[in-house]
Amino acid sequence: MIQKTPAEIVLIKKACEITRNALIYAKSLIKAGVSTFDIDKSLEKFIIDSGGSPACLGYNGYPAATCISVNDVVVHGIPSQNTILKEGDIVSVDIVVAYKGYHGDATRTFPVGVVSEEKEKLMKVTKECFFKGIENLRVGDRLGKLSYAIQQHAESNGFSVVRELSGHGIGRRMHEAPSVLNYGKVTDGPIISENAVLAIEPMINAGKKEIAMLSDGWGIVTRDRRPSAHYENTVLFTKTGAEILTLEQDDEYYSR
Ligand code: MF3
Numbered sequence: 001m002i003q004k005t006p007a008e009i010v011l012i013k014k015a016c017e018i019t020r021n022a023l024i025y026a027k028s029l030i031k032a033g034v035s036t037f038d039i040d041k042s043l044e045k046f047i048i049d050s051g052g053s054p055a056c057l058g059y060n061g062y063p064a065a066t067c068i069s070v071n072d073v074v075v076h077g078i079p080s081q082n083t084i085l086k087e088g089d090i091v092s093v094d095i096v097v098a099y100k101g102y103h104g105d106a107t108r109t110f111p112v113g114v115v116s117e118e119k120e121k122l123m124k125v126t127k128e129c130f131f132k133g134i135e136n137l138r139v140g141d142r143l144g145k146l147s148y149a150i151q152q153h154a155e156s157n158g159f160s161v162v163r164e165l166s167g168h169g170i171g172r173r174m175h176e177a178p179s180v181l182n183y184g185k186v187t188d189g190p191i192i193s194e195n196a197v198l199a200i201e202p203m204i205n206a207g208k209k210e211i212a213m214l215s216d217g218w219g220i221v222t223r224d225r226r227p228s229a230h231y232e233n234t235v236l237f238t239k240t241g242a243e244i245l246t247l248e249q250d251d252e253y254y255s256r
């Protein structure tokens with residue numbers, strides 16, 4: 001596992017601060033009648049005005065600044081003028097910011113107005129999966145402890161874990177080793193190193209775990225077309241525990 005230097009951690013923290021602020025801004029943009037294209041354009045400007053750059057833009061040819069995934073779109077939804085938000089939708093906004101060569105990566109799933117009880121529960125459980133995953137997770141533990149806790153929480157609530165997608169190390173590159181799986185055994189995975197930085201991102205389906213790719217070559221949807229939610233933070237592991245670098249300071253879980 002890559003261990004970051006103190007100087008690198010300063011830059012990662014700055015990238016994460018811009019990412020977090022962009023997500024706070026994203027929340028204010030989510031409204032019925034707005035296109036995901038317009039949301040993406042506003043976020044792109046916000047990131048650049050904040051001194052960062054949108055790292056998804058051009059990544060393996062990805063055509064937008066952010067990924068905006070509505071309802072049955074699990075991840076990598078390409079923002080579009082044809083995707084107009086409507087009351088009852090759930091919308092995942094996934095933002096990766098680069099700052100002086102280092103990255104921050106986070107995702108929130110937002111409701112548009114009032115959503116179904118199932119979608120409300122799905123968003124809540126997906127966020128809880130993240131926090132159950134990092135609960136008591138320390139340097140020296142196997143990453144499988146996190147993977148197992150996430151899977152347990154999702155499945156005990158009647159939901160399923162997408163297998164083909166995972167979290168990842170992050171730093172100089174958006175995606176670094178190791179893969180951070182959202183399912184598995186406690187005895188699996190690498191041991192967490194001091195000063196490792198990981199993007200931890202449960203992707204949880206209301207129905208079955210199977211996915212398919214949209215014809216645009218990016219968007220991933222649930223095969224059964226039931227909704228999916230995503231919650232992600234960039235996390236630094238130190239001697240004293242896990243520090244969530246992209247968490248809103250008014251979040252109910254902040255500094256617990
Ligand atoms: N947070 C996403 C990930 O970790 C970002 C993907 S950016 C894209 O995979 F360019 F690949 F879309």
Ligand code: CO
Nearest residue numbers: 105167199201
């Ligand atoms: Co990520």
